[in-house]
Amino acid sequence: MDLELDGTSALVTASSSGLGKASARALAREGANVVVNGRDEDRLAATVDELQDVGDGEVIGVQGDLTERADIERLVERTVEAFGGIDSLVTSAGGPPSGPFLETTDQDWYEAYDLLVMSVVRTVREAAPYLGESEQGTITCITSRSVKEAIDSLVLSNSVRMSVVGLEKTLSQELAPDVRANAVLPGPHETSRIEELIEQAIERGDYDSYEEGLADWAEGNPLERIGDPIELGDTVAFLSSPRAGYINGVALPIEGGESGSNL
Template sequence: MDLEIEGNTALVTASSSGLGKASAKALAREGANVVVNGRSEESLAEAVEEIERVATGEVVPVRADLTDPDDVEALVAATVEAFGGLDHLVTSAGGPPSGPFLDTDDEDWYAAYDLLVMSVVRLVHASAEHLAADGGGTLVTITSRSVKEAIPSLVLSNAVRMGVIGLEKTLSTELAPEVRCNAVLPGPHETRRIRELIEQGVERGEYDSYEEGLDARGASNPLGRIGDPMELGNTVAFLSSPLSGYINGVAVPIDGGLGDSNL
């Protein structure tokens, strides 16, 4: 299926690994020019090499820390300079530390808010004018299924990511009709983040081994498995394309049916 985004420009944050990288790969495969972002030059180089194997558009790495306002401004400016504009913004960020509420201090809360919410706020401020130009564009925020159902030992993700959804829904009306804004809510996928969470669970005694933790995460899913990151990336690419032109202001679970919420 041709998603009709060949020659478009996309910026995907936190895309040197995980679901961000999968989203960048899906967009690049469809012919979009993609800016890949991360904090490590080495990881960025590895990601670009991997994405270029399937890309039919150009792939450019830009190092930036999403918690640094100056870096965020420079990231968007570098994208516009490289390709002359910006059509699609995909926001992703690393997850905050796991742990229960009583083990979480004020510093943890402020850091999680800065990483998850303020990064999106700053990116949209810097990008909105570019996204609205030349016929309009799209914003897709990658959050978590935790905004639908709280996940044990992930109090920061459960609470703080709700702010991203409230922002996305508000922007879907304030930036319309030029810019469509949607969110995807990943369930467990085979990413470094999931490996870290399982390893932390082993350390806390929740699992006897990494393999047991991995099996436990897949066993409760109706599809009986952990997701492939490209399955989420493909959805992000679709939501960024004209083929999803009447989808706006929604939050789409990508979890294999794991959630029990009706909405």
């Protein structure tokens, strides 16, 4: 299926690794010009090199911290300077620390809100005028399945990420019909973070092999596996495309049916 993204421009935040990177790869593969973003300069440069040849579009990297307003402003400015506008915005961010409620400090809450919510607020605010000028403006927010079903020891993610879905739903109404806004709610995918956690568990003696650790992460999933990051990326690319032109205001779980939630 041709997603009709050839020659369009996309900005993907927190995309030097993980699901943001997978989304950038999928968009680039469809011919979009893509700006990738991250804090680590070396990792960002490696991502640009990796994605440069996956499609016909151009891939550039813009270093920046999503908790810094000035960095977000510069990120949007550089995208517009490079590609003349923004057709697709994909927001992503790293996860906040785990831990039980009674061990979570006020500072933990403020930092999680700044990282997960205000980064989206500020990026959308800066990008909205350009998205509105596009003939196919879209916003796709990568959040977590934790907004549907609370996950043990992830009180910050369970609580704060729900604000992103509330924002996405509001944007889907306020910015329509010029801009569509949706969210994806991923479960575990085999990102570098999951690989790192499994390797650490092997060193602790929790698993005898990587395959055993991977099987443990997939325990209880109806598909008997965790996701491949590009499966999430392909969904983001679809939602960013005219092919998904009547999908707006949706929060789509991508977790193999693992959640017990009916909605």
